[in-house]
Amino acid sequence: MDAYLPALGGGLLIGLSAAMLLVLNGRIAGISGLVAGLGRPGERRLADFAFLVGLVLGPPLFSVIAGHWPAMRIEASWPVLAVAGLLVGFGTRLGSGCTSGHGVCGLARLSPRSIVAVLVFLASGMLTVALMRVAS
Amino acid sequence: MSGGARILAALAAGLLFGLGLALSGMLDPARVRGFLDIGGAWDPSLVFVLGGAVSVSALGYGFSRRLARPALAGSFDLPTSRRIDRPLVLGASLFGIGWGLSGFCPGPAVAALSTGAAPVLVFVATMLLGMAAHGLQARGRR
Numbered sequence: 001m002d003a004y005l006p007a008l009g010g011g012l013l014i015g016l017s018a019a020m021l022l023v024l025n026g027r028i029a030g031i032s033g034l035v036a037g038l039g040r041p042g043e044r045r046l047a048d049f050a051f052l053v054g055l056v057l058g059p060p061l062f063s064v065i066a067g068h069w070p071a072m073r074i075e076a077s078w079p080v081l082a083v084a085g086l087l088v089g090f091g092t093r094l095g096s097g098c099t100s101g102h103g104v105c106g107l108a109r110l111s112p113r114s115i116v117a118v119l120v121f122l123a124s125g126m127l128t129v130a131l132m133r134v135a136s
Numbered sequence: 137m138s139g140g141a142r143i144l145a146a147l148a149a150g151l152l153f154g155l156g157l158a159l160s161g162m163l164d165p166a167r168v169r170g171f172l173d174i175g176g177a178w179d180p181s182l183v184f185v186l187g188g189a190v191s192v193s194a195l196g197y198g199f200s201r202r203l204a205r206p207a208l209a210g211s212f213d214l215p216t217s218r219r220i221d222r223p224l225v226l227g228a229s230l231f232g233i234g235w236g237l238s239g240f241c242p243g244p245a246v247a248a249l250s251t252g253a254a255p256v257l258v259f260v261a262t263m264l265l266g267m268a269a270h271g272l273q274a275r276g277r278r
Binding site for chain 1: 138139142143144145146147148149151152153154155156157158159160161162163164165166167169172173174175176179180182183184185186187188189190191192193194195196197199200203205206207208209210211212213214215217218219220222223225226227228230231232233234235236237238239240241242243245246247248249250251253255256258259260261262263264265266267268269270271274
């Protein structure tokens with residue numbers, strides 16, 4: 001159980017971030033939406049950009065506090081990463097959200113669209129990994 | 137109500153999000169794929185991350201419902217659609233395939249830019265291309 005305390009603690013911080021952005025700024029902490037929104041003009045764009053700057057600075061802050069960088073093992077080859085990136089970029093826009101917008105924020109709001117989206121991307125992700133296991 | 141306060145609040149919230157991702161272990165694509173790999177040595181970490189995040193996020197949402205407007209902005213900017221349609225299901229399916237292939241979703245990928253690792257740059261660059269492709273396609277249909 002202790003092995004999952006960092007996961008739970010990290011999750012609580014992510015939830016606190018989403019709650020803060022909603023209560024203070026009235027905004028959903030959906031990363032794909034915030035990133036895509038940078039390409040469109042709007043009064044919220046500067047604050048959205050600031051959120052993303054904070055997001056990028058989070059891991060270095062962690063490394064200062066913890067004394068080491070978080071683990072990051074990337075198994076996929078560059079061509080696979082490129083295909084995955086295209087699918088994630090296109091898919092999250094078509095489906096109006098990702099793990100943060102539909103997952104962290106949408107599930108908390110009991111949004112029917114988000115509940116369906118989360119079930120679909122979990123199933124699709126699990127199926128993809130299972131097929132890759134069979135193929136290798 | 138000032139824009140400066142709103143920008144600082146967003147920066148602080150982003151920092152907390154990135155810190156949470158780093159602490160949770162979700163910056164590690166191998167760990168995320170371990171969660172999606174139900175046929176292998178299943179790693180339930182993501183359940184704890186999502187469970188913790190959704191609980192606090194729900195408390196924040198419940199609190200926000202009692203407010204006439206957000207503390208630093210004029211109005212709440214929330215999605216209102218409740219329709220389960222084809223784009224939602226197709227988009228979530230495509231996203232899931234990319235997520236399974238790489239172990240990256242947008243949040244951890246953007247946060248991991250700070251490592252400067254080349255594979256992360258490849259993923260984020262193609263993710264932006266995918267988003268732009270959707271923007272073009274959506275504009276073409278209008």
